[in-house]
Amino acid sequence: MTSGTKADDKTFFGHPRGLATLFGTEMWERFSWYGLRAILATFMAASPAVGGLGMGKGTAQALVGVYGALIYLVALPGGWIADRVLGARRAVLWGGLVIMFGHISMAIPVGTGVFVALGLLLIIAGTGLLKPNISAMVGKLYPEDADARRDAGFSLFYLGINLGAFIAPLVVGWLASGDRWHLGFGAAAVGMALGLVQYVAGRSHLRGVGDEPGHRLTPAERGRFTLVAVGSAVAVAVVLALWAASGTFSLDAFALALTVVIVIVPVVYFGYILLGSHNLTPAERAGMRAYIWLFAAAAVFWMIYDLAPTVLLFFADDHTDLTLFGVRITAAATQSFNPLFIMLLVPVFAALWVKLGERVTAPQKFAFALLMVGLSFVIMAVASTLAGSGRVSVWWLVPVYLVQVFGELALSPVGLSVTSKLAPQAFKGQMLGVWFIAISIGDAVGGQTGRLREYMSDPAYFLTLAAIAVVAGVLLFLFVPRLRVLMREHDHTAPRTSEM
Known part of the structure; x- marks a missing residue:
């Protein structure tokens, strides 16, 4: 698990060096999440004349609420995918990449909501992969019997979450002021990119944590999973298409x-x-x-x-x-x-x-x-x-x-x-x-x-x-x-x- 080198003996405030990697990744991911959240509703409600989507505030409130709800809901399948298919380390990596592309999509300065919708969907999917699995990796950095150190490690990790949440609205809000919405969304993308850089650069400090799925799918199970996933996606697309065609959407x-x-x-x-x-x-x-x-x-x-x-x-x-x-x-x-x-x-x-x-x-x-x-x-x-x-x-x-x-x-x-x-x-x-x-x-x-x-x-x-x-x-x-x-x-x- 560890090479025993001098570098491996270094710690992060007395904790495994891998915690610094996960701390930084989560801090920047939360920077991107809370930065977007701090301007999303006002962007949706702003007039198209100033680059907004021109929605009513009630509609914007409802959509931001559903967006937040789906973020937490997809943590369930995200954890399952890591446990059975990708492994936690790759799930966090792919999740971060998808989140970054979601913010980039929102930062495209065009007068249509298509890229905004695509961006939000990507952020939801990516967060479902990253959020539950990075927390699981923090726990696995410690031996099974190290409860006190694990609790202290999670406290540091929690500090990283709130540090990112504190900084993001200040930075993203300032950049987006003066109706520069997409500059704010771009800053959220940069934040996630910085988190990914730290995650990849610090991979060696994770000492193999999360490299393999805990209960990998068998080939037969993988085939059924693919069939169910594709079938569900097609079914949802058909329902939405029929709803739109009915004129009631x-x-x-x-x-x-x-x-x-x-x-x-x-x-x-x-x-x-x-x-x-x-x-x-x-x-x-x-x-x-x-x-x-x-x-x-x-x-x-x-x-x-x-x-x-x-x-x-x-x-x-x-x-x-x-x-x-x-x-x-x-x-x-x-x-x-x-x-x-x-x-x-x-x-x-x-x-x-x-x-x-x-x-x-x-x-x-x-x-x-x-x-x-x-x-x-x-x-x-x-x-x-x-x-x-x-x-x-x-x-x-x-x-x-x-x-x-x-x-x-x-x-x-x-x-x-x-x-x-x-x-x-x-x-x-x-x-x-x-x-x-x-x-x-x-x-x-x-x-x-x-x-x-x-x-x-x-x-x-x-x-x-x-x-x-x-x-x-x-x-x-x-x-x-x-x-x-x-x-x-x-x-x-x-x-x-x-x-x-």
Whole structure:
């Protein structure tokens, strides 16, 4: 695995050198992702006269929501392809290349949405290959029994994610200002290219991690996979062609249809688990019933939290005086508030959860997160009311993002952990991917909430979503005793399943 040379003995803050390679790759990939996200909605809504697509803000919100939803949804097949066909290392490489070509497609300065649509599809496909597999490679850099070092390594990796997310809106937003949209998209392409250069240059430090698929397809399985993949692609193309030929196709209808499909996926999946036998024990069924509550709570949380690149971005652009400490900033730059607060507060919340220990359970953390994201939109309701008489200070968005980060740091780090804990043994691997579907649902449904703005004022819109989150949080708090019972019943299986 290692040549034992002096170069191999060097470390990255005490961690394997391969972590530096993956840290840099992920940082630049996140730079490209968050850079695009920071200007995508305003580009879609901008007039064609200034290089935009001329969409209504509701349509732009719905499409950005579906785009974000698909990013998380394709992580499931992306992980499977790496495990059965490509191997994680090649999946990350090919994924990064596809992402880069997607940004290049969007950067082509032509007055048509064709290259934009192609670019978004490429970015979705490439992210599905890269995102889940680069995280898997981080874990494989460490020996099986090195849990503490692995956790610390993921903390550094998480820092890289947020560093890229912090820098991107500042750089891409500045480059895209003055209606130079495609210059901003080009910067995102350059970011991904830099990540690929670092990934290829640092390949030797990965020490063979991810070189081979974990469970390579047999030739017969490969043939069936190819047949199913091609057949599915043809079927989707035929359906879209017939829909377009019927004259009823529209971007709004397309986004709504995808949202419905995304919502149906977990309903069918949970029904399949609970209604079938699958040799589940009563305790495992109890755990799944508890998990469904937490899954729904997470979806409501992300429904509001991931409105940052649409609703909050539009508010910053249309209703705030974009001046901080006497310096003019772009609306896109406000998207850097969130990762900045995350980087500052992660150590604080990590220490807090250690101090509180088991006195605060996962359901209580989820309920707290819902109350926080609801409170953030109460603040937005006040800000939007004041904005009715003129632009308000951009400082109004600072407490909004701060309170939302309080919620994220209570919910997000716990999500995968509680998923792994409550998943039935027969579905352990699959359920880790299901957690990301909660984010996918939240993004898709959040995009559709823009339809409410056709019937209500901005303050009423913010208060409506705030009320949904607060009511969900209060209900979850009320059900905490019942959920603790269900989760305790599930814990009774621990001695039997811990051997796995």
